[in-house]
Amino acid sequence: MINNLYGQDILSAGQFDRKSLDLIFSTADRMKRLVKSKGGSNLLKGKIMTALFYEPSSRTFGSFITSMQRLGGGFIPLQGVTYSSVSKGETLPDTVRTFASYSNVIVIRHPEVGAAKMAADFTELPVINAGDGVGEHPTQALLDLYTISSHFKKLSGLTVTMVGDLLNGRTIHSISKLLSLYSPVTLNFVSPDILKLPHELMNLLLERKVTVHEYEKLDELLSKTDVLYVTRIQKERFTDLKSYEKLKHFYVITPDVMKKLKKSAILMHPLPRVGEITIDVDLDPRALYVREQMANGMYIRMALLSLILKK
Numbered sequence: 001m002i003n004n005l006y007g008q009d010i011l012s013a014g015q016f017d018r019k020s021l022d023l024i025f026s027t028a029d030r031m032k033r034l035v036k037s038k039g040g041s042n043l044l045k046g047k048i049m050t051a052l053f054y055e056p057s058s059r060t061f062g063s064f065i066t067s068m069q070r071l072g073g074g075f076i077p078l079q080g081v082t083y084s085s086v087s088k089g090e091t092l093p094d095t096v097r098t099f100a101s102y103s104n105v106i107v108i109r110h111p112e113v114g115a116a117k118m119a120a121d122f123t124e125l126p127v128i129n130a131g132d133g134v135g136e137h138p139t140q141a142l143l144d145l146y147t148i149s150s151h152f153k154k155l156s157g158l159t160v161t162m163v164g165d166l167l168n169g170r171t172i173h174s175i176s177k178l179l180s181l182y183s184p185v186t187l188n189f190v191s192p193d194i195l196k197l198p199h200e201l202m203n204l205l206l207e208r209k210v211t212v213h214e215y216e217k218l219d220e221l222l223s224k225t226d227v228l229y230v231t232r233i234q235k236e237r238f239t240d241l242k243s244y245e246k247l248k249h250f251y252v253i254t255p256d257v258m259k260k261l262k263k264s265a266i267l268m269h270p271l272p273r274v275g276e277i278t279i280d281v282d283l284d285p286r287a288l289y290v291r292e293q294m295a296n297g298m299y300i301r302m303a304l305l306s307l308i309l310k311k
Ligand code: NCD
Pocket: 059, 060, 131, 137, 140, 170, 171, 231, 232, 270, 271, 272
């Protein structure tokens, strides 16, 4: 397969087609086998990744770092801005140009929509968007779709129900774009009225002939859902904390809720969770957020780094 990701930025889930997803997923399969058999390799020896994280992160940051380590490369970890010149008022372009001269790829998480694109405009190096505010989180969408595809023979025909903060949840924005490539799919969007999916995204899905429905109640959808994708209400995006408090536990997945979900369905969450899935659900074999999504994040990021940095 031709590697059309070599040297490329990863800025939006909208940039992928089914062929490039096949390449990423088959590379991730290889990375999984590699990690299980030997722990890693020296494929990226001599390559350095800058991880520029202006917003909190556990899994995305940790899995990017370990991906580089397992492939024999190095990394510059910048988590938070307290100890870098950003705290002295340095601009994003200056920071990006600095680390571009030390490394081979820049992974960036930033509170502003479009920040990764802006970073990419200021360097020749490939830039990977690890979350730009309420915009997108394309690498999460890749690991999510990889997880879904390992549970179902075909992606087309699936009914995916997404629940929670659809307005601010960037993982939702990105996974919806990937799923739209597999029409016919049915996407159910379940949220409180003020947290509905952004209009532009809804329009894009309609243009792509995706079957979409919006609901406020989840209950009646459970028996018709193949993938239940739950997200937290994004507290940091609220200006009015009172309305956050009102909505934070609008949906809570408990073992009783799981009883109504299809036997063959899967339950996903990008994490962190803050009460929207109770811990007693973790033992349910359909709950994949701990067992599979986390590890898949590493295999997918190993795959991306190897494809971007090696012809
Ligand atoms: C998500 C994010 O940062 O958008 N977390 C993650 O990367 N797994 C989801 C979230 O914060 O709710």
